[in-house]
Amino acid sequence: MTAVRPAGPPSDGFAVSPTLAINERVAELRREGRDVLHLGFGEAGLPVHPVLRQALAGAAHLNSYGPVDGSSSLRGAIAGWFNRRGLPTEPAAVVVTPGSKAALFALLLALPGDVILPRPSWVSYAPQATMLGKRTLAHPAPAVSGGIPDPGTLPEALAQHRRDGLDPRIMIVTVPDNPTGTFPDTALLARLVEVARAEGVTIIADQIYAELAYDPAAVPDVAAIAPETTFVTTGLSKAYALGGWRFGVVRVPANALGEATRLRLRAIGSEIWSCVPAPIAAAAQVVYEAPAELTSYLDAARQVHAGLCGAVHRIVERTGMSCRPPQAAFYLYPALHNGGCPAWSADDLATELLEGQRIAVLPGTAFGDDPAFLRFRLATSLLYGTTEDQRWETLSSARQGNLLSLPRIANALDRIEAGLSALVAAHGRVHPCPE
Numbered sequence: 001m002t003a004v005r006p007a008g009p010p011s012d013g014f015a016v017s018p019t020l021a022i023n024e025r026v027a028e029l030r031r032e033g034r035d036v037l038h039l040g041f042g043e044a045g046l047p048v049h050p051v052l053r054q055a056l057a058g059a060a061h062l063n064s065y066g067p068v069d070g071s072s073s074l075r076g077a078i079a080g081w082f083n084r085r086g087l088p089t090e091p092a093a094v095v096v097t098p099g100s101k102a103a104l105f106a107l108l109l110a111l112p113g114d115v116i117l118p119r120p121s122w123v124s125y126a127p128q129a130t131m132l133g134k135r136t137l138a139h140p141a142p143a144v145s146g147g148i149p150d151p152g153t154l155p156e157a158l159a160q161h162r163r164d165g166l167d168p169r170i171m172i173v174t175v176p177d178n179p180t181g182t183f184p185d186t187a188l189l190a191r192l193v194e195v196a197r198a199e200g201v202t203i204i205a206d207q208i209y210a211e212l213a214y215d216p217a218a219v220p221d222v223a224a225i226a227p228e229t230t231f232v233t234t235g236l237s238k239a240y241a242l243g244g245w246r247f248g249v250v251r252v253p254a255n256a257l258g259e260a261t262r263l264r265l266r267a268i269g270s271e272i273w274s275c276v277p278a279p280i281a282a283a284a285q286v287v288y289e290a291p292a293e294l295t296s297y298l299d300a301a302r303q304v305h306a307g308l309c310g311a312v313h314r315i316v317e318r319t320g321m322s323c324r325p326p327q328a329a330f331y332l333y334p335a336l337h338n339g340g341c342p343a344w345s346a347d348d349l350a351t352e353l354l355e356g357q358r359i360a361v362l363p364g365t366a367f368g369d370d371p372a373f374l375r376f377r378l379a380t381s382l383l384y385g386t387t388e389d390q391r392w393e394t395l396s397s398a399r400q401g402n403l404l405s406l407p408r409i410a411n412a413l414d415r416i417e418a419g420l421s422a423l424v425a426a427h428g429r430v431h432p433c434p435e
């Protein structure tokens with residue numbers, strides 16, 4: 001059996017991201033004629049709204065380099081978007097980048113110190129930090145924590161890391177979280193923020209999924225809790241399904257730290273990407289001005305993500321695996337067993353699902369999780385359809401309340417149920433790990 005776990009970060013940190021690697025592996029299997037259900041890649045899977053196509057096309061003639069950190073009108077629109085969400089923001093506190101990945105990399109380059117990450121956490125944080133010569137401290141994020149490091153045990157862990165010679169000064173939190181599709185409650189997040197303050201740790205809040213929370217008002221805002229020390233990153237890839245357009249945002253705190261970092265981000269941008277592509281910037285401006293068409297697109301997108309993730313969650317529970325109910329985006333993070341299992345690893349599990357059941361998932365190890373914890377991430381968004389027409393049909397079915405009876409969705413759900421049930425039947429009892 002061919003191992004399908006994409007190459008994890010090698011010792012020097014320079015490997016293709018696991019999420020892109022699984023995508024390439026699935027394409028390869030499909031070229032060989034194998035019918036693979038692709039639950040391995042977190043692309044939003046919905047069509048481009050016509051308002052944005054028009055904005056992009058109408059700006060195609062713009063071929064000059066623009067300002068490194070975005071035009072003042074674009075930064076004004078983005079500041080307005082933050083202000084409408086209750087986060088007072090001046091245009092000068094906004095920096096735009098070609099994707100939030102670039103924003104995160106630039107922030108990690110601009111800020112000093114080693115990096116505290118939740119374990120598990122999104123695939124790219126640790127490799128980015130490693131590429132920049134930083135060390136990463138992966139602190140457990142218990143299932144109930146909604147993806148953030150456990151604040152109760154963090155101070156002691158930091159003290160130990162400092163004794164070991166590390167210099168933890170940055171913490172990344174993903175709210176809502178990938179891979180778990182969950183978010184913390186405000187009280188728990190506030191406890192973590194208190195720890196960060198007391199420890200002199202700056203927070204990077206990756207909020208790329210905030211608009212895709214099924215109940216957006218319920219998502220706590222890290223920068224509202226810790227305005228003086230939080231850098232927010234976000235972008236258009238997920239909520240507006242514009243991953244390939246590459247547009248990201250950083251919001252810096254309104255103080256000396258924020259200003260110094262903003263100047264560094266400008267310097268980094270000026271030496272690497274120069275500016276965001278002008279036609280993309282024009283389309284982004286439309287997004288952040290929030291016309292009614294896009295608000296209604298976003299409502300429908302949330303219904304699609306919540307509807308399908310909810311259905312897959314019910315299947316996962318029926319198989320007997322444990323999984324937090326998803327609260328945002330298009331991810332679930334089931335566990336075959338709650339306890340560690342020395343006999344079998346999450347990588348074996350992902351290999352088995354792909355080779356045996358033709359279902360592509362990412363093993364928990366891709367997110368830095370312990371291999372003995374048999375956890376894996378399911379991304380449901382590539383089930384929405386392969387053509388634009390199918391994707392529009394998916395959106396309108398969700399609006400009409402019949403998403404799950406669309407034949408391609410119903411078939412995919414059947415395959416997921418059969419595949420996961422077979423996995424549990426084959427391995428749930430063979431490796432009776434402790435609960």
Ligand SMILES: Cc1ncc(COP(=O)(O)O)c(C=O)c1O
Pocket residue numbers: 042099100101102122174178206208234235236237243247248
């Ligand atoms: C948590 C998280 N942050 C950032 C990104 C990167 O998004 P972008 O397309 O803006 O670079 C992703 C994409 O999968 C993500 O899941």
